[in-house]
Amino acid sequence: MRLTVVGAGYVGLTTAVCFAHLGHEVKVVEKLPHKVELLKEGKVPFYEPGLEELLLESLRKGRIDFTTQLSEGVEFSEVIFICVGTPQNPDGSADLSQVEEVARETAKLMNSYKLLVEKSTVPVNTHKLIKRTVERYLRKRGKSVEFDTASNPEFLREGSAIKDFLYPDRIVIGVESEKARKILWELYKDFNCPIIFTDPATSELIKHASNSFLAMKISYINMVADLCEKVGADIKLVAEGMGYDKRIGKDFLRAGIGWGGSCFPKDIKAFIKMAEDHGVDFSLLKEVDKINSRRAYQFVEKVKNAIWSLRGKTLAIWGLSFKPNTDDIREAPSLRIIPLLLKEGALLKLYDPKAMDNFKKVYPPSKDLDYAQDMYSAVKGTSALLILTEWEEFEKADLSKVRELMELPIIIDGRNIYNPEEVRRLGFEYYGVGVP
Incomplete structure (x- = not known):
């Protein structure tokens, strides 16, 4: 045709x-x-x-x-x-x-x-x-x-x-x-x-109904992850146990720092507005959006609790795109987390396989923020490594090399890409989302 x-x-x-x-x-x-x-x-x-x-x-x-x-x-x-x-x-x-x-x-x-x-x-x-x-x-x-x-x-x-x-x-x-x-x-x-x-x-x-439902599923598992942290449960195993139920399914049950991109944030707000224009109460989706918006603040609190004072501390950031395999940073969690870290006085070294050029348009290099050529140079001399995007190359990183390059071997994993026990055996302090 x-x-x-x-x-x-x-x-x-x-x-x-x-x-x-x-x-x-x-x-x-x-x-x-x-x-x-x-x-x-x-x-x-x-x-x-x-x-x-x-x-x-x-x-x-x-x-x-x-x-x-x-x-x-x-x-x-x-x-x-x-x-x-x-x-x-x-x-x-x-x-x-x-x-x-x-x-x-x-x-x-x-x-x-x-x-x-x-x-x-x-x-x-x-x-x-x-x-x-x-x-x-x-x-x-x-x-x-x-x-x-x-x-x-x-x-x-x-x-x-x-x-x-x-x-x-x-x-x-x-x-x-x-x-x-x-x-x-x-x-x-x-x-x-x-x-x-x-x-x-x-x-x-x-x-709109499909995208809003998927966003709701992510916010739901993130809400459950918060409870897991309080009671010492493991959100990965909770999600696995839920996912075997065919009525629920395994997809979109990965806890982390929230959703972003060009679709979910825009579509959920448009769906809410559409419902309001027709006199329908979509308060459920409003709460879904609120839960997602809070993820950045909760993650930065996790970083502060792990490191204590952030002022003058050099932190490595792995991942800037809102998800792996794209250079898209629209509504990415990194856009919410990085300014909060800078406000706390942290010095940041950023790396992403594809999204750095786009991110530089929003945050040009400065005395407080620099871009690394690769993931290993990003962690050199840093007090902690923060993972914001689950790129496959990060999952396959040589963590023994990473530990040797860092000033302090601390990983704060916003995407739960690592097995906590394995990483801790390598000598790291490890903090995930919703995991012991």
Whole structure:
């Protein structure tokens, strides 16, 4: 099929590249000229494992092209995926101005049937606003052009987006017409997973409901971890015992310093605001958000209790991205923890395999904060090692070497990546989250 993808951000580019990999012809519309030039050269402007390789493959096979002109995208295909940003407004609602712009400008250009598919995360009934906008501009043009709107939310996890797209747990499609249903069935029919057809409003809600539930699961296990610390229980074993229950499952039961990223923080606040606008009390999710917000303060208290005074102490930080296998620092716990440590007078040596360039834009090097070339130089001469992201290379680190390099062998593990008994046998003081 021929497909148009509007927006070459994380969702748009992953969607476009994966569809091209599957054999479709894809035209990507991106407003930023420098980004288009970069992508035409096969360079991805963010880190996602495997994405650049698939982009280069699709470019070689001539299955993907990039343009700054929406008119080219509208002419190219009858199926237009809307993958633009929906950033958070101050009141927690989603800013839909980019979605509105795509609908408006598409209506000004279309002369034949188009299927506008929401892939951006949007509030319920956004499809109605897209439909109304297109109808208004078609009327103004005096045009009678058939079109449909549909919802097809993405469920991509940063760090494993390629796998999530090509081998999904499910595909959710919200449509109002049989024509739209047939088009999207044809596009997805060869995927080996359940394909759920709903009305658009239900499809839009599934995305927010899913992310909010997962955030709730993480906050819940973190709340239980706090109790484990008070009573001497082990949260890892508590989570394991819970996870064998098929009604609960093992995923998202890893205690730590909280969730971040571009989805959970934004989506949970948008879902709360959406419910409030419709007179529904989502106080449960408000508490989920509060629990997550407190994690940074609780972790810094743990650091202070372990070290005593932080003033003038040099601390190593391993991990800046909100999760491993990405360079994304949006809403990362590190952004909340590091300023608290600096306020206490600590001197910080930071290392992350992929996210340091992004972090330097927020915290440039200074007399109190420096960036290390590798994880071992980060710990040299430090009073403690703080782990904020569970990168695999940290799990495989030579801890005997780490102990020799440190002034004091203290590890405060915000992600519980190590076995406490093994680390303590190596001569470390070890402090995890919810573990004895």
